[in-house]
Amino acid sequence: METEIRFTHKAIVEQCKAGNSNSQYELYSRYVDAMYNVGFRFLGNAEDAEDIVQDSFVDAFKNLNNFKYESSFGAWLKRIVINKSINHLKAKRIPVVPMDAHEFHLTDEEPVEAAATDLNKVKKGIALLPDGYREIINLYLIEGYDHVEIGEILGISTSTSKSQYHRAKKKLLEIINEL
Known part of the structure; x- marks a missing residue:
C-alpha cells in the first residue's frame, strides 16, 4: 500500500x-x-x-x-x-530572542503532559502564546523538528532553540493553569 x-x-x-x-x-x-x-x-x-x-x-x-x-x-x-x-x-518583526545561560534554570519544571491532560486546554494555551514561543512549540512538539533543525530554520543557535523551547513550555504551563 x-x-x-x-x-x-x-x-x-x-x-x-x-x-x-x-x-x-x-x-x-x-x-x-x-x-x-x-x-x-x-x-x-x-x-x-x-x-x-x-x-x-x-x-x-x-x-x-x-x-x-x-x-x-x-x-x-x-x-x-x-x-x-x-x-x-x-x-512582522517577531523575534526569537537569545537567552543567556544564567536565565535558563528549569530543574523543577513540570512536564507539559503531566500538567495538561485536557487537549483543548493545550490547544487554547498554544494559541495564546506569544508568536515566538508558539513558533518554537510548533516546530518542536507538533512538527517534530529537533533543536539543531530548529536552529537552522530560524537562524539561531541550538542552545537558543533549547532555551526558547523551555521558556515557551514554562509559559504554556502558566497559561494552561490559568484556563
Missing part, C-alpha cells in the same frame, strides 16, 4: 510537472487542509494561514522541477509552508 501511494503521488507530481492542471488540482485537494493547519498553528490567524498556503502551493508548482522525491511531496510542501510562515512572522 505504501509503495502504491508513493507511486500514485509520483505519477500525479510527474503529471503536474508536465503542466496537467487536473493533477495540480488533485495535489492541492489532497494537501490544502493539512497545510492550512500547519500555517494556522504557526500564525494563529486564519487569513494569514490561507495566504501562506496559497503562496506555498504557487511556489511548489513553480518549483516542481526541484522536487527530487527525497521525501514525500507532502513533507516537501510542509517545509515550504513552515518556511513561509516563519518568514511572515519575521516580517
Whole structure:
C-alpha cells in the first residue's frame, strides 16, 4: 500500500510537472487542509494561514522541477509552508530572542503532559502564546523538528532553540493553569 501511494503521488507530481492542471488540482485537494493547519498553528490567524498556503502551493508548482522525491511531496510542501510562515512572522518583526545561560534554570519544571491532560486546554494555551514561543512549540512538539533543525530554520543557535523551547513550555504551563 505504501509503495502504491508513493507511486500514485509520483505519477500525479510527474503529471503536474508536465503542466496537467487536473493533477495540480488533485495535489492541492489532497494537501490544502493539512497545510492550512500547519500555517494556522504557526500564525494563529486564519487569513494569514490561507495566504501562506496559497503562496506555498504557487511556489511548489513553480518549483516542481526541484522536487527530487527525497521525501514525500507532502513533507516537501510542509517545509515550504513552515518556511513561509516563519518568514511572515519575521516580517512582522517577531523575534526569537537569545537567552543567556544564567536565565535558563528549569530543574523543577513540570512536564507539559503531566500538567495538561485536557487537549483543548493545550490547544487554547498554544494559541495564546506569544508568536515566538508558539513558533518554537510548533516546530518542536507538533512538527517534530529537533533543536539543531530548529536552529537552522530560524537562524539561531541550538542552545537558543533549547532555551526558547523551555521558556515557551514554562509559559504554556502558566497559561494552561490559568484556563
